[in-house]
Amino acid sequence: MSGPQDKDGGGEGEKLPYGQYQFDLYAQAIIGGQKPIVMTDPNKLEQAAKEAMTPEAFNYVFGGAGEQATMHANRLAFRQWKLIPRMLRPTVPRDLSVKLFGKTYDTPLLMAPVGVQGAYHPDGEKGVATACASLGVPFIYSTASTTPLEDVATAADLSINPASSSPAESGKPTMTVAPRWFQLYWPLDDAITASLLDRARAAGCDALVVTLDTFTMSWRPLDLDTGYLPFARGEGNALGFSDPVFRKKFAEQSDGDAVEDNVMMASRSWLGEVFSGHAHRWEDLATLRRLWGDGPIVLKGVLSVQDAEMAVRYGMDGIVVSNHGGRQLDGAVPSLEMLPEIVDAVGDRLTVLFDSGIRTGADVLKALALGAKAVLVGRPVIYGLGAAGSEGARHVLAGILADVDQSMGLAGVQKVAELNRGILRRINYGGDVKSSL
């Protein structure tokens, strides 16, 4: 596969043949006797990640909050919807592209913001961001990353365009920029927030994703039993530790210490900024709007029609209907359950995105047919990373995209915009899902 088309907003470049990946894999096996770098079956992928990762890191990714009821319900919710395929319709050339906030992206997939990627594999955020770049999938950089934003941006841009230099390095726009968004865990200190958003803009992030559901960490039995909390181990601080405003504040608090002189104390201080337990208020969104400017702001973690209406009232551009993959409020409703009514209430006034439970191409079709404009994929890509680094992450993403492509064709659909509720039937057979996902 070649690199993605230029993102000039026109979107008329050559489309990546996502479905081709399936044939490439068969060809590799038949001609070269080669197996995929990681298991393609979603359940086996999870097992491969478990075998490759440390138990704490695997548990951290795999686990949900409480008894993981919401995490499992996310999968059950997908099983209740069935697709009604149509035959003898035009389905090629397939077009997976979507327009979000005036910009055309190659696919309806985004890489969900996932913290501490360096804890799962040394390839870390750079590995996942380059995998995304090669497929035209926007990488959403997490506030809790193990690599500074600018380094991830440079690595991603260079991977698709070796001649380019990052905007953060040169101050000039690159020829081809790997699409990226920035996810904010909202600091208490507005001066730090301002600095992070300045950096995100300078690094070429198209949109700001503000995560609302994780202002404090949930009750996570698996992590409590292994004693794993990234920040307590000094992991996931790279954005804060590389931030001039945070560094200055820390030096003032600690008699001139640099963050490197006292990593544990600096980690606690960063934790206090972003996971203080203090939720901001709707009115505070005016501060983010002032600091971010006119660019798109997307609220992540919306599960109610009321909050979706509030997002409209406060001038937001989008929402992610999400329960954080069942990692925050256990017992919360599956995000797929709420998607249709939220789309009905606000879909004409802001962009509705979706995550929590996407594992297959059919899942992507269902969420899009229920009204999401694009979906975020989280755990599967991280399992690919954990099992086989950047290449593993790429295999998972390329596989989901090939599955989306083939599934659209089999459903009788050529373009993403053709997906609507007419191709769905809700059927509840009862019982549990067979897989462990």
Ligand SMILES: Cc1cc2nc3c(=O)[nH]c(=O)nc-3n(C[C@H](O)[C@H](O)[C@H](O)COP(=O)(O)O)c2cc1C
């Ligand atoms: C290990 C891990 C770390 C995560 N870190 C973040 C984060 O830093 N910021 C954020 O907004 N969401 C974070 N999320 C949530 C994801 O963005 C997304 O909502 C979730 O993974 C969707 O569920 P799924 O992966 O089961 O489909 C994290 C998820 C996982 C699995």
Ligand SMILES: O=C(O)C(=O)c1ccccc1
């Ligand atoms: O674990 C998470 O869900 C999450 O959002 C997070 C928070 C801090 C560090 C790493 C991930």
